[in-house]
Amino acid sequence: MTSRIAWIAFNTFREAVRERVLYNLVFFALLMVGSALLFGGISIGVERLFLINLGLTSISLFGVLIAIFLGIGLVFKEMEKRTLYTMLSRPVRRWEFILGKFFGLAGTLVVNTFFMTVGFYAALFYLERSFTPADAQLLVALYFIVLQLLMVTALALLFSTFSSPVLSAVFAFALFIAGSFAEDLRAFAAMSEVASTRWMAVAAAYLVPNFSALNVISSVAHGQPVAGALILGNTLYALFYAGAALFAAILIFEHRNLK
Amino acid sequence: MSERKRTTVVFSALLVLSLAGSAVMLGRVDALRTGATLEEVLYVTSPRTVKRMSLGYHGLMADIYWTRAVQYFGRKHQVRARRYDLLLPLLDITTTLDPQLIPAYEFGSIFLAQQPPEGAGLPDAAVAFVERGIRENPTEWRLYYHLGFIHFVERKDYRAAAAAFQRGSEVPNAHPWMRVLAAAMAQFGGDTRTARFLWQRIYESTQDKLIRSNAVKRLRALEVDEVVPQLEAVVQLYQQRTGHLPASFMEMLSAGYLRALPVDPLGYPYKLMPDGRVEVQSPDDLPFITKGLPPGEQPTFVYTPPQPKDKL
Numbered sequence: 017m018t019s020r021i022a023w024i025a026f027n028t029f030r031e032a033v034r035e036r037v038l039y040n041l042v043f044f045a046l047l048m049v050g051s052a053l054l055f056g057g058i059s060i061g062v063e064r065l066f067l068i069n070l071g072l073t074s075i076s077l078f079g080v081l082i083a084i085f086l087g088i089g090l091v092f093k094e095m096e097k098r099t100l101y102t103m104l105s106r107p108v109r110r111w112e113f114i115l116g117k118f119f120g121l122a123g124t125l126v127v128n129t130f131f132m133t134v135g136f137y138a139a140l141f142y143l144e145r146s147f148t149p150a151d152a153q154l155l156v157a158l159y160f161i162v163l164q165l166l167m168v169t170a171l172a173l174l175f176s177t178f179s180s181p182v183l184s185a186v187f188a189f190a191l192f193i194a195g196s197f198a199e200d201l202r203a204f205a206a207m208s209e210v211a212s213t214r215w216m217a218v219a220a221a222y223l224v225p226n227f228s229a230l231n232v233i234s235s236v237a238h239g240q241p242v243a244g245a246l247i248l249g250n251t252l253y254a255l256f257y258a259g260a261a262l263f264a265a266i267l268i269f270e271h272r273n274l275k
Numbered sequence: 276m277s278e279r280k281r282t283t284v285v286f287s288a289l290l291v292l293s294l295a296g297s298a299v300m301l302g303r304v305d306a307l308r309t310g311a312t313l314e315e316v317l318y319v320t321s322p323r324t325v326k327r328m329s330l331g332y333h334g335l336m337a338d339i340y341w342t343r344a345v346q347y348f349g350r351k352h353q354v355r356a357r358r359y360d361l362l363l364p365l366l367d368i369t370t371t372l373d374p375q376l377i378p379a380y381e382f383g384s385i386f387l388a389q390q391p392p393e394g395a396g397l398p399d400a401a402v403a404f405v406e407r408g409i410r411e412n413p414t415e416w417r418l419y420y421h422l423g424f425i426h427f428v429e430r431k432d433y434r435a436a437a438a439a440f441q442r443g444s445e446v447p448n449a450h451p452w453m454r455v456l457a458a459a460m461a462q463f464g465g466d467t468r469t470a471r472f473l474w475q476r477i478y479e480s481t482q483d484k485l486i487r488s489n490a491v492k493r494l495r496a497l498e499v500d501e502v503v504p505q506l507e508a509v510v511q512l513y514q515q516r517t518g519h520l521p522a523s524f525m526e527m528l529s530a531g532y533l534r535a536l537p538v539d540p541l542g543y544p545y546k547l548m549p550d551g552r553v554e555v556q557s558p559d560d561l562p563f564i565t566k567g568l569p570p571g572e573q574p575t576f577v578y579t580p581p582q583p584k585d586k587l
Contacts, residue, residue, distance in 0.1 A: 055338075059341060059345050060382050061377075061382065061481075062341060062378055065334070065338055066338045069334040073334075193330065196330040196331045197327070200327070227331060231331040233334050234333060234337075234373060234375075237334050238375045
């Protein structure tokens with residue numbers, strides 16, 4: 017079972033790294049990081065802040081774009097090329113296929129993020145000519161970005177199991193934006209006086225991914241430490257949420273008529 | 276030449292021509308549109324709306340708005356504008372997006388406080404802005420320093436300035452000269468020595484060219500404001516002793532009233548006027564001076580000598 021998932025994951029990774037869109041997006045992310053050095057120069061007193069904010073935001077946003085663009089086609093492409101049927105005719109279970117696809121894309125994203133991180137730290141070193149202990153704090157924000165990407169990948173995969181790539185992209189983008197407003201949804205629920213509206217808002221707030229808790233870019237840019245409890249809490253939250261999206265994808269795919 | 280090569284050459288030339296044409300036309304279009312139309316617009320005025328639109332990446336958005344504020348100020352400052360209408364809203368959005376963005380409070384308050392055309396001429400708004408920064412960042416002693424600085428230089432409120440420096444000196448890790456400033460302010464109020472000390476600290480505490488250049492201009496103005504009355508006093512003394520005004524500084528030098536020909540901080544000799552007044556050669560190059568100006572020329576910054584009520 018594990019070897020089958022690993023085999024699918026490896027092939028997904030191999031296929032993903034052949035995608036031209038991946039390199040374009042990574043290139044643009046690195047371009048943004050590099051351009052932060054110029055932007056900082058036309059401002060006052062925020063060169064380092066600008067580099068960190070623009071660098072980490074680029075890694076996050078381009079990572080989300082990669083996760084969505086690659087994730088939405090994971091199942092659809094296999095169906096379109098009829099390779100899915102060949103695969104499922106072998107002793108490969110549908111849930112193994114979904115998990116393999118997820119781990120393959122997650123691996124691709126981790127590797128991408130690693131390369132973008134190297135580019136980001138190179139730009140930081142160029143600016144400061146040395147590293148400080150505060151720079152290590154930035155790794156926490158990068159770790160949270162990886163967690164965010166795992167959640168987006170799981171969601172893109174979920175939509176990919178029952179929808180066309182275009183619609184999956186729309187759904188995934190919509191959820192990404194809604195996830196950025198998750199705390200507003202909670203505030204709306206708290207303000208609502210009608211019980212049914214309040215419950216619906218609370219349900220929506222828990223259903224959409226809460227990306228605001230995972231965004232600590234601004235804090236680490238100011239050198240504020242991130243509490244260990246928050247790191248643990250966010251890790252568990254992201255794993256549970258991505259798990260839920262993956263299990264939903266498995267359930268849908270398991271019952272989908274592929275004929 | 277093959278068909279393919281010919282096509283490549285023709286379309287490469289057309290590409291270059293089109294790009295050059297579009298660049299030229301853009302320049303023309305920019306010239307047709309007024310500067311006000313281009314810059315006096317703040318599409319989203321609500322800081323909260325901007326924060327929501329930033330999708331959680333409000334740190335980056337704050338940096339962008341701060342850069343916009345700096346660029347806006349720089350453009351206006353360059354043309355010696357009298358109004359800086361967008362400065363306060365831009366600073367408000369910046370610090371709502373990132374309340375910990377200390378440079379925005381430090382430099383933004385200077386931009387706000389200075390009299391036009393050097394700044395927006397809103398010292399009270401600048402004080403409120405820095406006070407807000409202090410509420411958000413109570414351990415940043417530099418903000419107390421800027422608060423005291425605005426009270427001292429722009430508002431002439433020496434009591435408030437002394438209180439701000441005192442509050443700042445009580446913040447852990449505050450620079451020791453904060454206590455010195457608090458004491459000096461309480462004792463000397465509007466003394467130029469205190470002003471020089473303050474501008475010197477501003478000059479030393481930043482690497483930014485715009486801020487350093489402003490501090491240099493202020494220090495030069497302090498020197499002129501100090502030297503001109505001294506020279507005029509020596510001219511008066513010469514008149515009392517000889518019964519006539521000197522025709523030039525050279526005459527005073529020859530008579531032993533001066534040790535050298537006096538020059539302003541830019542290196543130009545001071546002008547001795549027929550009525551005994553002393554003027555600088557180029558007042559436009561010495562903003563902020565209040566002495567040594569030709570008759571009728573208004574100083575950009577009015578220095579009010581300390582009144583007894585202002586002293587503690």
